[in-house]
Amino acid sequence: MLILGEVLTAALRHSGGMPRDRVEDALGLLAGERVRTFERPISYAVSPKTYTGVDCRIVARSGAKVRGVGTLMGRACLTGGRVLQSSAVTRIEPVAGGFRQPWSHYLARLGMVEALGRPDLPGTADAHLLADRSSSMMGMGALCVRLLTGIQGSPVLDRKPPVRARRTVLRWAATIKDGAEDVKWHFAVREDGLRTVRLELGPAQIDDIVNLCEDLALHDWLLTALMSIIEQSQIGVEQPAQSVVKLRPAVDHLLHLWMPAARLDGFALSVWEGLESRPGLSRQWDASVRRVRDQMAMAAALVNNRPPERKQLFG
Amino acid sequence: MRDGTGFSESTADTRVEKTPLSHLSVELGHFYAPDLELDEHFFIEHFRRIGVWFAAARSAAENANLRAPRISTCVLIDDYFGLPEPPVALIPKLVAAARKAGLEIDYLVRESGCANNVAGVARNPAEPETGPPGLSLAELVEARLVEDPPPNTTAARPPVSHTGWLCNGQRSPATETHEAMKRPTAWRPPAENAAVNHSIFADIELWREEADGRLWSCAMLAAVWQLLRLGLLRDNGRSVAVPHPPPPDLPDNWSALPMVLRINDRAAPFNAYRAMTVCAPLFLPIENAVRTILQQVAVDPAVLGQVSDRAKGEGISLPLEVVDRIEYLFVDTGPVRGADPG
Numbered sequence: 001m002l003i004l005g006e007v008l009t010a011a012l013r014h015s016g017g018m019p020r021d022r023v024e025d026a027l028g029l030l031a032g033e034r035v036r037t038f039e040r041p042i043s044y045a046v047s048p049k050t051y052t053g054v055d056c057r058i059v060a061r062s063g064a065k066v067r068g069v070g071t072l073m074g075r076a077c078l079t080g081g082r083v084l085q086s087s088a089v090t091r092i093e094p095v096a097g098g099f100r101q102p103w104s105h106y107l108a109r110l111g112m113v114e115a116l117g118r119p120d121l122p123g124t125a126d127a128h129l130l131a132d133r134s135s136s137m138m139g140m141g142a143l144c145v146r147l148l149t150g151i152q153g154s155p156v157l158d159r160k161p162p163v164r165a166r167r168t169v170l171r172w173a174a175t176i177k178d179g180a181e182d183v184k185w186h187f188a189v190r191e192d193g194l195r196t197v198r199l200e201l202g203p204a205q206i207d208d209i210v211n212l213c214e215d216l217a218l219h220d221w222l223l224t225a226l227m228s229i230i231e232q233s234q235i236g237v238e239q240p241a242q243s244v245v246k247l248r249p250a251v252d253h254l255l256h257l258w259m260p261a262a263r264l265d266g267f268a269l270s271v272w273e274g275l276e277s278r279p280g281l282s283r284q285w286d287a288s289v290r291r292v293r294d295q296m297a298m299a300a301a302l303v304n305n306r307p308p309e310r311k312q313l314f315g
Numbered sequence: 316m317r318d319g320t321g322f323s324e325s326t327a328d329t330r331v332e333k334t335p336l337s338h339l340s341v342e343l344g345h346f347y348a349p350d351l352e353l354d355e356h357f358f359i360e361h362f363r364r365i366g367v368w369f370a371a372a373r374s375a376a377e378n379a380n381l382r383a384p385r386i387s388t389c390v391l392i393d394d395y396f397g398l399p400e401p402p403v404a405l406i407p408k409l410v411a412a413a414r415k416a417g418l419e420i421d422y423l424v425r426e427s428g429c430a431n432n433v434a435g436v437a438r439n440p441a442e443p444e445t446g447p448p449g450l451s452l453a454e455l456v457e458a459r460l461v462e463d464p465p466p467n468t469t470a471a472r473p474p475v476s477h478t479g480w481l482c483n484g485q486r487s488p489a490t491e492t493h494e495a496m497k498r499p500t501a502w503r504p505p506a507e508n509a510a511v512n513h514s515i516f517a518d519i520e521l522w523r524e525e526a527d528g529r530l531w532s533c534a535m536l537a538a539v540w541q542l543l544r545l546g547l548l549r550d551n552g553r554s555v556a557v558p559h560p561p562p563p564d565l566p567d568n569w570s571a572l573p574m575v576l577r578i579n580d581r582a583a584p585f586n587a588y589r590a591m592t593v594c595a596p597l598f599l600p601i602e603n604a605v606r607t608i609l610q611q612v613a614v615d616p617a618v619l620g621q622v623s624d625r626a627k628g629e630g631i632s633l634p635l636e637v638v639d640r641i642e643y644l645f646v647d648t649g650p651v652r653g654a655d656p657g
Binding site: 020030031032033034036037038039040051052053054055056057067069071072074088100101102103104105107108109110138139140142143146 | 322326329454458459462464466467468469470473474483508549550551552610611613614619635636638639
């Protein structure tokens with residue numbers, strides 16, 4: 001079984017905190033369905049699932065194409081009231097025969113795209129992960145952008161992002177093999193900024209895989225955002241007091257959000273354990289946080305131990 | 316972990332309420348204002364003709380290895396497009412006519428309940444009913460429409476702007492052009508997405524905006540009605556339009572009544588695994604429109620799963636697709652005027 005997904009991560013365009021009812025307004029993508037919210041161990045809200053119909057080509061790396069008909073699941077989540085993510089996910093299911101069924105057939109199998117014919121599933125996973133950032137499989141990227149911009153335009157937001165950080169895209173492909181005992185994964189950061197995750201694992205819930213990939217995308221974005229803020233603060237070039245002003249948004253809005261695998265368990269934990277040994281996301285995060293705090297401490301020390309001013313010397 | 320050791324947050328809940336379920340819900344009539352004015356004889360004749368088929372539906376259920384099938388009956392009163400005579404006169408007339416024809420009306424339902432928010436009806440606070448802040452059942456269903464995509468549609472296509480129309484394929488492009496210097500495009504036929512050889516293209520009006528707000532179409536309200544009968548609608552996980560007994564003194568005003576009235580105390584549950592509608596062939600176009608809509612409604616998978624689990628527990632096999640749970644008998648029910656034109 002092959003599951004494909006894409007996650008778009010950005011800072012919520014809102015300057016302050018968000019009370020729960022406002023979060024529910026912003027993430028209420030489907031009338032009559034609840035936005036689920038969690039307060040422990042970190043505040044987290046997730047929209048209801050929405051579905052979009054497709055009838056399009058599914059391309060394999062070799063260039064072979066089959067027709068795919070079905071629905072993509074789309075949802076959005078907000079972590080710590082600051083980081084907004086949208087996801088597009090679908091399962092590719094090969095079916096014999098080349099007929100398209102009445103649409104009710106596909107709505108009884110939500111979140112699945114039936115590949116009419118004989119799709120090359122490993123080749124499809126490759127094509128999904130290797131495609132340009134702008135040309136994603138089945139319009140997944142466009143769906144993520146539409147969900148995210150829809151929420152960012154919500155009237156309950158003041159459109160003032162507290163941190164300036166670029167959106168990141170993480171594209172993932174998970175192959176489920178009945179016999180597989182442990183989980184294999186590969187996380188890559190590409191030159192064009194696209195992140196890719198390839199997973200191979202035993203039977204698992206699709207929701208758990210989506211949660212894992214969103215968690216990876218969240219922490220990768222946090223790290224990217226923090227690194228970018230540190231870079232812009234020009235430590236060692238600017239006066240410490242100047243650098244500290246530029247570092248402040250990170251302290252105010254980002255540093256407390258680092259909590260890998262906060263709501264994950266099972267195979268997802270083992271993927272995180274692997275990621276911590278290499279590339280060691282938390283090590284890099286800790287080092288960066290220390291750097292920010294050292295700058296703060298130094299700036300404070302310089303203010304306190306300021307040499308007496310001239311007026312006092314000659315006064 | 317909900318019952319044992321562990322940690323849970325109620326705001327993270329995804330549970331959906333259960334509603335009692337019959338095996339079969341049989342619709343004995345969908346009456347529009349012009350017919351509702353007619354006298355008792357019209358209704359006796361209507362129910363007498365329907366009664367034959369109701370008996371057939373009952374024996375079909377018994378043949379399906381159900382020892383004691385739970386079957387409930389219902390009639391739908393149009394108080395949305397027209398204004399029928401007051402409940403105090405109409406309800407006793409319908410109930411008496413059905414009894415004279417050997418039928419029992421278990422539930423009487425107000426069609427406007429599908430279109431309007433049911434707020435305002437006196438509710439039992441212990442019995443959670445729908446209280447969508449400003450949302451009607453029709454709006455809840457509209458939110459769940461997932462349009463049938465024509466070939467070569469990716470998720471990049473934004474949802475079709477809400478025009479109030481829903482189709483099962485690709486429309487014929489407009490052939491007239493008023494732009495100067497632009498040649499009119501050649502006519503092309505419409506196409507059904509899942510056509511078998513040839514297309515049967517359907518384009519359904521869901522609603523239109525009128526001076527005093529949105530007017531839902533009969534087809535859209537009937538689609539809501541079928542989903543309601545099948546027990547597949549929820550509002551934020553809570554059940555909607557829970558049946559209530561009529562008040563001891565029937566009011567003069569339909570809007571003062573709950574949407575679903577339980578007329579018969581001993582009735583089997585209103586919601587059912589399957590729904591059967593017995594009606595005049597005149598209604599076939601409407602029911603085709605209803606099916607076109609229902610084929611594009613993505614019912615909450617949690618609700619679908621709950622209903623199919625319960626069916627499995629009773630040893631009943633239930634079609635996976637919602638439209639396949641609805642059956643029709645198009646029979647001569649006597650002279651019917653149906654909905655007024657327009």
